[in-house]
Amino acid sequence: MIQLTDIYKAFDVKDRKTRARMRIEAVRGISLTVQPGEIYGLLGPNGAGKSTTLRMIAGLMAPDRGRIEVCGIDNAREPERARALTGYLSTDLSVYNRFTPRELLRLFGELQGVDPRTAERRGLHLLERLHMAEFADVKMEGFSGGQKQKVSIARALLHDPKVVIFDEPTTGLDVLTAKTVLDLLGIMKAEGRSVIVSTHVMPMVEAVCDRVGIIFEGRLHGDAAPRALLERWGVATLDEVFFKLVAEKEGGAA
Numbered sequence: 001m002i003q004l005t006d007i008y009k010a011f012d013v014k015d016r017k018t019r020a021r022m023r024i025e026a027v028r029g030i031s032l033t034v035q036p037g038e039i040y041g042l043l044g045p046n047g048a049g050k051s052t053t054l055r056m057i058a059g060l061m062a063p064d065r066g067r068i069e070v071c072g073i074d075n076a077r078e079p080e081r082a083r084a085l086t087g088y089l090s091t092d093l094s095v096y097n098r099f100t101p102r103e104l105l106r107l108f109g110e111l112q113g114v115d116p117r118t119a120e121r122r123g124l125h126l127l128e129r130l131h132m133a134e135f136a137d138v139k140m141e142g143f144s145g146g147q148k149q150k151v152s153i154a155r156a157l158l159h160d161p162k163v164v165i166f167d168e169p170t171t172g173l174d175v176l177t178a179k180t181v182l183d184l185l186g187i188m189k190a191e192g193r194s195v196i197v198s199t200h201v202m203p204m205v206e207a208v209c210d211r212v213g214i215i216f217e218g219r220l221h222g223d224a225a226p227r228a229l230l231e232r233w234g235v236a237t238l239d240e241v242f243f244k245l246v247a248e249k250e251g252g253a254a
Protein backbone atom coordinates (compact mmCIF):
# COMPACT_ATOMS: atom_id res chain seq x y z
CA MET A 1 0.00 0.00 0.00
CA ILE A 2 1.05 3.60 -0.65
CA GLN A 3 -0.22 6.33 1.62
CA LEU A 4 0.50 10.02 1.20
CA THR A 5 -0.74 12.39 3.88
CA ASP A 6 -0.74 16.07 3.02
CA ILE A 7 2.69 16.26 1.38
CA TYR A 8 4.33 19.52 0.32
CA LYS A 9 7.45 20.26 -1.68
CA ALA A 10 8.86 23.61 -2.77
CA PHE A 11 12.04 24.47 -4.66
CA ASP A 12 14.01 27.69 -4.41
CA VAL A 13 15.40 28.64 -7.78
CA LYS A 14 17.36 31.63 -9.03
CA ASP A 15 17.02 33.44 -12.32
CA ARG A 16 20.56 33.58 -13.67
CA LYS A 17 20.03 36.84 -15.52
CA THR A 18 18.11 38.92 -13.01
CA ARG A 19 19.46 36.99 -10.00
CA ALA A 20 15.91 37.10 -8.64
CA ARG A 21 14.96 34.25 -6.35
CA MET A 22 11.76 32.32 -6.94
CA ARG A 23 9.93 29.77 -4.88
CA ILE A 24 8.22 27.03 -6.87
CA GLU A 25 5.56 25.22 -4.90
CA ALA A 26 5.67 21.98 -6.84
CA VAL A 27 3.43 19.91 -4.53
CA ARG A 28 0.87 21.61 -2.33
CA GLY A 29 -0.86 19.27 0.06
CA ILE A 30 -1.39 15.97 -1.73
CA SER A 31 -3.02 13.04 0.05
CA LEU A 32 -3.82 9.74 -1.62
CA THR A 33 -3.87 6.02 -1.02
CA VAL A 34 -3.06 3.16 -3.39
CA GLN A 35 -4.22 -0.23 -2.17
CA PRO A 36 -2.51 -3.54 -2.95
CA GLY A 37 -3.76 -4.77 -6.34
CA GLU A 38 -4.69 -1.26 -7.42
CA ILE A 39 -3.32 0.86 -10.30
CA TYR A 40 -3.48 4.58 -9.64
CA GLY A 41 -2.99 6.97 -12.57
CA LEU A 42 -1.60 10.44 -11.99
CA LEU A 43 -2.56 12.82 -14.76
CA GLY A 44 -1.58 16.43 -15.14
CA PRO A 45 -0.13 19.03 -17.48
CA ASN A 46 3.61 19.69 -17.76
CA GLY A 47 5.07 20.99 -14.53
CA ALA A 48 2.02 20.00 -12.46
CA GLY A 49 4.03 18.12 -9.83
CA LYS A 50 3.68 14.49 -10.94
CA SER A 51 7.36 13.54 -11.10
CA THR A 52 8.11 15.39 -7.86
CA THR A 53 5.36 13.41 -6.12
CA LEU A 54 6.64 10.11 -7.53
CA ARG A 55 10.25 10.90 -6.59
CA MET A 56 9.16 11.54 -3.03
CA ILE A 57 7.28 8.23 -2.87
CA ALA A 58 10.42 6.52 -4.22
CA GLY A 59 12.40 8.11 -1.39
CA LEU A 60 14.70 10.08 -3.70
CA MET A 61 13.56 13.36 -2.25
CA ALA A 62 12.02 14.24 1.11
CA PRO A 63 8.78 16.22 1.36
CA ASP A 64 9.00 19.54 3.23
CA ARG A 65 5.90 18.52 5.13
CA GLY A 66 3.58 15.54 5.31
CA ARG A 67 4.01 11.82 5.57
CA ILE A 68 4.69 9.04 3.08
CA GLU A 69 4.22 5.39 3.95
CA VAL A 70 4.88 2.36 1.78
CA CYS A 71 3.45 -0.90 3.12
CA GLY A 72 3.01 0.84 6.47
CA ILE A 73 6.65 1.97 6.64
CA ASP A 74 7.34 5.67 7.02
CA ASN A 75 9.92 6.43 4.35
CA ALA A 76 11.40 9.34 6.34
CA ARG A 77 12.00 7.16 9.41
CA GLU A 78 13.07 3.95 7.71
CA PRO A 79 14.22 4.99 4.24
CA GLU A 80 16.16 1.81 3.44
CA ARG A 81 13.33 -0.53 4.39
CA ALA A 82 10.90 1.59 2.40
CA ARG A 83 13.21 1.71 -0.62
CA ALA A 84 13.65 -2.07 -0.60
CA LEU A 85 9.89 -2.40 -1.06
CA THR A 86 9.76 0.12 -3.87
CA GLY A 87 10.45 -0.19 -7.61
CA TYR A 88 10.87 3.13 -9.39
CA LEU A 89 11.02 3.86 -13.10
CA SER A 90 12.12 7.41 -13.86
CA THR A 91 11.80 9.32 -17.12
CA ASP A 92 15.60 9.35 -17.40
CA LEU A 93 16.58 6.87 -20.09
CA SER A 94 20.32 7.28 -19.70
CA VAL A 95 20.85 3.61 -18.99
CA TYR A 96 24.34 2.29 -18.91
CA ASN A 97 25.26 1.88 -22.56
CA ARG A 98 28.47 -0.01 -21.87
CA PHE A 99 26.52 -2.89 -20.34
CA THR A 100 24.31 -5.61 -21.70
CA PRO A 101 20.87 -5.98 -20.03
CA ARG A 102 22.09 -9.12 -18.23
CA GLU A 103 25.13 -7.28 -16.85
CA LEU A 104 23.08 -4.27 -15.82
CA LEU A 105 20.51 -6.42 -14.04
CA ARG A 106 23.27 -8.34 -12.27
CA LEU A 107 24.76 -5.05 -11.06
CA PHE A 108 21.42 -3.74 -9.84
CA GLY A 109 20.65 -7.06 -8.19
CA GLU A 110 23.89 -6.72 -6.21
CA LEU A 111 23.07 -3.13 -5.25
CA GLN A 112 19.62 -4.22 -4.07
CA GLY A 113 21.02 -7.14 -2.09
CA VAL A 114 19.29 -9.77 -4.26
CA ASP A 115 21.12 -13.08 -4.32
CA PRO A 116 22.87 -13.46 -7.73
CA ARG A 117 20.98 -16.59 -8.84
CA THR A 118 17.62 -15.08 -8.00
CA ALA A 119 18.61 -11.85 -9.77
CA GLU A 120 19.63 -13.82 -12.88
CA ARG A 121 16.42 -15.87 -12.92
CA ARG A 122 14.13 -12.95 -12.21
CA GLY A 123 15.98 -10.64 -14.61
CA LEU A 124 15.63 -13.10 -17.50
CA HIS A 125 12.00 -13.73 -16.65
CA LEU A 126 11.29 -9.99 -16.79
CA LEU A 127 13.21 -9.60 -20.05
CA GLU A 128 11.12 -12.45 -21.50
CA ARG A 129 7.88 -10.82 -20.41
CA LEU A 130 9.05 -7.63 -22.05
CA HIS A 131 10.08 -9.46 -25.24
CA MET A 132 13.72 -8.55 -24.67
CA ALA A 133 15.25 -11.95 -23.86
CA GLU A 134 17.00 -12.22 -27.23
CA PHE A 135 18.86 -8.98 -26.46
CA ALA A 136 19.99 -10.04 -22.97
CA ASP A 137 23.64 -10.22 -24.03
CA VAL A 138 23.77 -7.33 -26.49
CA LYS A 139 25.43 -4.06 -25.47
CA MET A 140 22.79 -1.40 -24.92
CA GLU A 141 24.56 1.39 -26.80
CA GLY A 142 22.64 0.65 -30.02
CA PHE A 143 19.27 0.11 -28.33
CA SER A 144 16.23 2.13 -29.35
CA GLY A 145 14.42 4.30 -26.79
CA GLY A 146 11.75 1.62 -26.34
CA GLN A 147 14.33 -1.13 -25.79
CA LYS A 148 16.11 1.00 -23.18
CA GLN A 149 12.79 1.71 -21.52
CA LYS A 150 12.04 -2.00 -21.25
CA VAL A 151 15.44 -2.71 -19.68
CA SER A 152 14.81 0.12 -17.20
CA ILE A 153 11.45 -1.47 -16.35
CA ALA A 154 13.11 -4.84 -15.73
CA ARG A 155 15.67 -3.09 -13.54
CA ALA A 156 12.92 -1.35 -11.52
CA LEU A 157 11.14 -4.66 -10.86
CA LEU A 158 14.15 -6.88 -10.27
CA HIS A 159 13.97 -6.93 -6.47
CA ASP A 160 10.29 -7.94 -6.49
CA PRO A 161 8.95 -4.65 -5.07
CA LYS A 162 5.53 -4.53 -3.42
CA VAL A 163 5.11 -0.93 -4.56
CA VAL A 164 5.65 0.03 -8.20
CA ILE A 165 6.17 3.66 -9.23
CA PHE A 166 6.32 4.30 -12.97
CA ASP A 167 6.89 7.80 -14.28
CA GLU A 168 5.52 8.02 -17.83
CA PRO A 169 6.24 4.38 -18.70
CA THR A 170 4.77 4.47 -22.22
CA THR A 171 5.96 7.87 -23.40
CA GLY A 172 7.75 7.53 -26.73
CA LEU A 173 6.81 3.86 -27.15
CA ASP A 174 5.10 2.44 -30.23
CA VAL A 175 1.66 0.90 -29.65
CA LEU A 176 2.95 -2.68 -29.51
CA THR A 177 5.65 -1.87 -26.97
CA ALA A 178 3.21 0.26 -24.98
CA LYS A 179 0.81 -2.69 -24.91
CA THR A 180 3.59 -4.93 -23.54
CA VAL A 181 4.18 -2.44 -20.74
CA LEU A 182 0.45 -2.11 -20.00
CA ASP A 183 0.13 -5.90 -19.88
CA LEU A 184 2.97 -5.96 -17.38
CA LEU A 185 1.18 -3.37 -15.24
CA GLY A 186 -1.87 -5.65 -15.32
CA ILE A 187 0.31 -8.52 -14.09
CA MET A 188 1.68 -6.31 -11.28
CA LYS A 189 -1.89 -5.57 -10.25
CA ALA A 190 -2.91 -9.23 -10.36
CA GLU A 191 0.11 -10.04 -8.18
CA GLY A 192 -1.28 -7.68 -5.54
CA ARG A 193 1.26 -4.88 -5.90
CA SER A 194 0.33 -1.23 -5.42
CA VAL A 195 1.05 0.58 -8.68
CA ILE A 196 1.19 4.33 -9.23
CA VAL A 197 1.84 5.61 -12.70
CA SER A 198 2.07 9.08 -14.20
CA THR A 199 1.08 9.64 -17.80
CA HIS A 200 -0.23 12.01 -20.43
CA VAL A 201 -1.75 9.10 -22.36
CA MET A 202 -5.47 9.08 -21.60
CA PRO A 203 -6.40 5.77 -23.28
CA MET A 204 -3.81 4.11 -21.06
CA VAL A 205 -5.52 5.52 -17.99
CA GLU A 206 -8.91 4.40 -19.18
CA ALA A 207 -7.58 0.94 -20.01
CA VAL A 208 -5.64 0.07 -16.88
CA CYS A 209 -6.17 2.49 -13.98
CA ASP A 210 -8.56 1.70 -11.15
CA ARG A 211 -8.33 5.25 -9.84
CA VAL A 212 -7.22 8.52 -11.34
CA GLY A 213 -5.91 11.64 -9.69
CA ILE A 214 -5.56 14.80 -11.72
CA ILE A 215 -2.74 17.05 -10.50
CA PHE A 216 -2.83 20.69 -11.37
CA GLU A 217 -0.46 23.29 -9.91
CA GLY A 218 0.63 20.90 -7.19
CA ARG A 219 -2.85 20.01 -5.99
CA LEU A 220 -4.84 16.85 -6.53
CA HIS A 221 -8.29 17.06 -8.08
CA GLY A 222 -10.75 14.35 -8.97
CA ASP A 223 -9.31 11.40 -7.09
CA ALA A 224 -11.77 8.71 -8.28
CA ALA A 225 -12.37 5.76 -10.60
CA PRO A 226 -12.22 6.84 -14.28
CA ARG A 227 -15.92 6.08 -14.82
CA ALA A 228 -16.90 8.10 -11.74
CA LEU A 229 -14.90 11.07 -13.06
CA LEU A 230 -16.69 10.88 -16.42
CA GLU A 231 -20.07 10.79 -14.68
CA ARG A 232 -19.18 13.61 -12.31
CA TRP A 233 -18.18 15.87 -15.19
CA GLY A 234 -20.88 14.64 -17.57
CA VAL A 235 -18.43 13.88 -20.39
CA ALA A 236 -17.43 10.87 -22.47
CA THR A 237 -13.63 10.89 -22.20
CA LEU A 238 -10.95 11.66 -19.65
CA ASP A 239 -9.47 14.17 -22.12
CA GLU A 240 -12.63 16.22 -21.66
CA VAL A 241 -12.47 15.93 -17.86
CA PHE A 242 -8.89 17.10 -18.04
CA PHE A 243 -9.64 20.10 -20.30
CA LYS A 244 -12.62 21.14 -18.20
CA LEU A 245 -10.70 20.91 -14.98
CA VAL A 246 -7.74 22.89 -16.28
CA ALA A 247 -10.06 25.53 -17.76
CA GLU A 248 -11.93 25.81 -14.47
CA LYS A 249 -8.77 26.11 -12.39
CA GLU A 250 -7.31 28.67 -14.76
CA GLY A 251 -10.54 30.65 -14.45
CA GLY A 252 -11.44 30.19 -18.13
CA ALA A 253 -14.69 28.97 -19.58
CA ALA A 254 -15.23 25.23 -19.33
Ligand SMILES: Nc1ncnc2c1ncn2[C@@H]1O[C@H](COP(=O)(O)OP(=O)(O)OP(=O)(O)O)[C@@H](O)[C@H]1O
Pocket: 011, 012, 013, 024, 025, 026, 044, 045, 046, 047, 048, 049, 050, 051, 052, 053
Ligand atom coordinates in the same frame (compact mmCIF):
# COMPACT_ATOMS: atom_id res chain seq x y z
N1 LIG B 1 14.94 19.77 -8.68
C1 LIG B 1 14.16 20.80 -8.97
N2 LIG B 1 14.61 22.08 -8.79
C2 LIG B 1 13.82 23.14 -9.08
N3 LIG B 1 12.55 23.03 -9.54
C3 LIG B 1 12.06 21.81 -9.74
C4 LIG B 1 12.83 20.63 -9.47
N4 LIG B 1 12.07 19.54 -9.76
C5 LIG B 1 10.88 20.01 -10.20
N5 LIG B 1 10.87 21.37 -10.19
C6 LIG B 1 9.75 22.25 -10.57
O1 LIG B 1 8.59 21.77 -9.90
C7 LIG B 1 7.45 21.86 -10.76
C8 LIG B 1 6.83 20.48 -10.92
O2 LIG B 1 7.72 19.67 -11.70
P1 LIG B 1 7.45 18.12 -12.00
O3 LIG B 1 8.65 17.60 -12.71
O4 LIG B 1 7.04 17.45 -10.76
O5 LIG B 1 6.21 18.22 -13.00
P2 LIG B 1 5.51 17.09 -13.87
O6 LIG B 1 4.04 17.17 -13.55
O7 LIG B 1 6.17 15.78 -13.71
O8 LIG B 1 5.71 17.65 -15.35
P3 LIG B 1 6.00 16.91 -16.77
O9 LIG B 1 4.68 16.34 -17.21
O10 LIG B 1 6.42 18.06 -17.62
O11 LIG B 1 7.07 15.91 -16.55
C9 LIG B 1 7.94 22.46 -12.07
O12 LIG B 1 7.69 23.85 -12.03
C10 LIG B 1 9.44 22.18 -12.06
O13 LIG B 1 10.14 23.15 -12.77
